[in-house]
Structures are given as C-alpha cells and as structure tokens.
Amino acid sequence: MAPHPLSACGRRPAGAAAPRTRSPAWPTARLADNGPVTEEPPGLAPLLTPEGQALLAQVRDHDPSHELALATRLRRDHPAGLVSAALGQARLRQRAVAKFGAEDAHRMYFTPNGVEQATRSAVAAHRAARLRALGVRRVTDLCCGIGGDAVELARAGIAVTAVDKDPMTAEIAAANVRALAPAGPPAEVVCADATTYDLTGAQALFVDPARRRGSGRVFDPEAYAPPLSWAIDAVRRTGLGAIKIAPGIPHELVPDDFAAEWVSHGGDVKEAVLWHAPGLPPARTATLLPEGAEVTAAGLPDPAVRPPGRYLYEPDGAVIRAHLIAEATTALPDAGLLDETIAYVTSDTLHRTPFTTAYEITDVLPFNLKRLKALLREREVGILTVKKRGSAVEPEEFRRKLKLKGKNETTVFLTRVAGAPSMLLGNPAPK
The missing domain is CATH 3.30.2130 (VC0802-like)
Structure with missing residues (x-):
C-alpha cells in the first residue's frame, strides 16, 4: 500500500514520546504510512485494562440522574479520569442499545458523534448480505466511523479494510470489530483520509460520507465529507460498491448507472444507498426491515385521486x-x-x-x-x-x-x- 502522510491522522506534538508498539492483534488500527501499530489513545486505553473492564460492568445500567453521587462514590476506589471515562462510555452504550441491541452495545465503544451517525446493526447486516450476494469477498469501508458496518461485513464473511481519518475513532472501530467479530475473515482499521487512501486492488467500496457538521445536518450532497461526486467517482473506478446517503436526496441526483435503495426499519426511514455493480440495473427499490420486504420501480403511474373510502x-x-x-x-x-x-x-x-x-x-x-x-x-x-x-x-x-x-x-x-x-x-x- 502506498504511503500516506501522517497529517491524515494528525501529528504528534514536537518532543512527544513515540507511541508504544505491541504485537499485532486482529484487527488493529494502524497509521496509513505503515508506521507502528499504536496503543489505544488515553481515552480508550484505560478502559481496556482489567480495572477499566470491571468498572464498565459496574456502571453498565446506572441511572444517569444519580450519576454525580455514583461518581463520587467510585472515585474513592478508582482514578477520577477512569471513572469519568467509564461513566461516559456507559451513557453512550445506553443510547446505542436502540441501534445495536443490548448484547452488542454493551461490548462496544463509542464517541458521541459515533452513536449519532452509526448505522443501525440490522441495516448494516442487510447491506453486508447484499454485498455478499453480489459476489463480494473484500470490501474497503471508507469513513468507517465507530465500525458498525465493518462489524457486519466481517460477520457476513467478508474481509474488510476500514478507513477513518480520526485517530480515536479508528481505534474505537478496531476495538469494536475485535469485540464483535473475533472469528471473522481478515480485517484491519486504517487511520487515513478516505480521499487520499490508495484504493489499488480494492474489490468493492462502501462509502459513508459525513452528513453532519457542528451546525447540524448537511443537506447538500456536495457538502458531504467527502462530497457525493467524489464517492460516485471512486465507486465507478473500483467497479463495484455502495454509497450511504441521506434519504431525502433528490432523485435527479442519482446517477444513471447507479441503483438507488431506500431503507426503513420498523417503519422509520433510515437511509438511502446508491449501488453500482456490473449488470446491476439502475432501478429504484424500497426495502422494509426487519421483514426484508422489497418493492422495485416498474414504471407504473400513480393511482388516480378518488373520494375517501372506508x-x-x-x-x-x-x-x-x-x-x-x-x-x-x-x-x-x-x-x-x-x-x-x-x-x-x-x-x-x-x-x-x-x-x-x-x-x-x-x-x-x-x-x-x-x-x-x-x-x-x-x-x-x-x-x-x-x-x-x-x-x-x-x-x-x-x-x-x-x-x-x-x-x-x-x-x-x-x-x-x-x-x-x-x-x-x-x-x-x-x-
């Protein structure tokens, strides 16, 4: 893989000690310049120790309204920073249960943005199954976030290289894939900028551009990070892949050589996906999960207007x-x-x-x-x-x-x- 600049993940401050190395463990986050495998950043590393794991188990189902009293009590026996980190993760895990289920959510790690933007596990599993049905065995997951899609790709038997430019997010994604898909095919998480990452040899892409900024949601697809036009071009060059987009995208922005799928779960629309593959017709499809019911465009005219019936x-x-x-x-x-x-x-x-x-x-x-x-x-x-x-x-x-x-x-x-x-x-x- 061609080297990439450290600036994709940020540089160490001048004079700072080099990161500690460890023997590779599958999967592990690494820098895109083939630099050393790094330990988890301070915000995550203490939680992976036996003390951190025990504390996470202790605060798993705590009542946030009583958090101050709980934190005061726990700090008598544990470092204050570790208590704060554990309580923070516990809150995020509680929020994540709706997307991932209790069993998975309480084994994962999150950032606040990661919880908000992560794909619901049932939706990610549906996408992974569809990629596998297209014959995909290796996927490069660009803008992977906390790794929800990477987990389901690995669970579907697909080798995955997940890419995110934020160091903490990349380490969290690696920890999540280790926790939830330890027996899957080869997987790695790379800290790099998706727009400069070397895609040579990629069989298929999954691109999940960021659609939020500090001021809220981004509605212009060209304001996504990376822009939708970049993602479309990357998938075209690869020849096979999928792009997650906002469900409100105007239909005229769907390229003629891509199929478009709108996905709901439990009656709530979750996302739209642009699909590109050899021989795949550019159809419009609605998929309803968890049932898996699908309906595809057939060129029918809308029903006529009529008086209200029963x-x-x-x-x-x-x-x-x-x-x-x-x-x-x-x-x-x-x-x-x-x-x-x-x-x-x-x-x-x-x-x-x-x-x-x-x-x-x-x-x-x-x-x-x-x-x-x-x-x-x-x-x-x-x-x-x-x-x-x-x-x-x-x-x-x-x-x-x-x-x-x-x-x-x-x-x-x-x-x-x-x-x-x-x-x-x-x-x-x-x-």
Missing part, C-alpha cells in the same frame, strides 16, 4: 421516498390517492400489504378545530395520535388545544382531500 393506507416512508406508491399498492384494485400531492391511499376494501399500514376511517371532516374538539369530547377520547401530511399544523400544539379527556383513543389524519384541508378519524384496521 380504509386509509399509509405507505412506509421508504416507499414514499422511493416514489413507489403505485408499485406498493397494486394489491389494492380500487385504491386511489386522497390528493394528487399527498401520499395517502384510500380504498373501500381491506387488503393486506407489507408496504402500507391500514386504518379504518370513521369520519371525514373539513378542517375545524372546534368541531373536532366537540366530537372527541363526545366520544371520550383522551389519547389522540396525530398524523399529518400536507398540513402546517404542529401536532403537539394541536393536541394541547383539544384539551383531551377520556378513556378512549383514536387517530386523526390532518391532510388534504382533493385539495381541501381535511381531518380523517380512524383506528388501525383489524388484523
């Missing part, structure tokens, strides 16, 4: 983002849209489809807060789920104004029906 169907967010309403509702022969600009589908009959959630509608009303308030009071509705599409109403403020009381619950859809602001009341259809 049932309302709310398409999964991935279906909406992929513009696949028609393909996802082909099982609904009498279906139509409530409004030509709104992704709510209505029908007189109940049909089960994995791509939509069905509601049985009880009332269709013009938008009128006072009328709705009176109706909900009459029906003793105390719990109201507010769903909106094509409405400027803020759900929390709307719910507060209704002053709900009662033992019953229902759902209100604030939307448009043939252009007119409307309210539809209903409940999940019987299964």
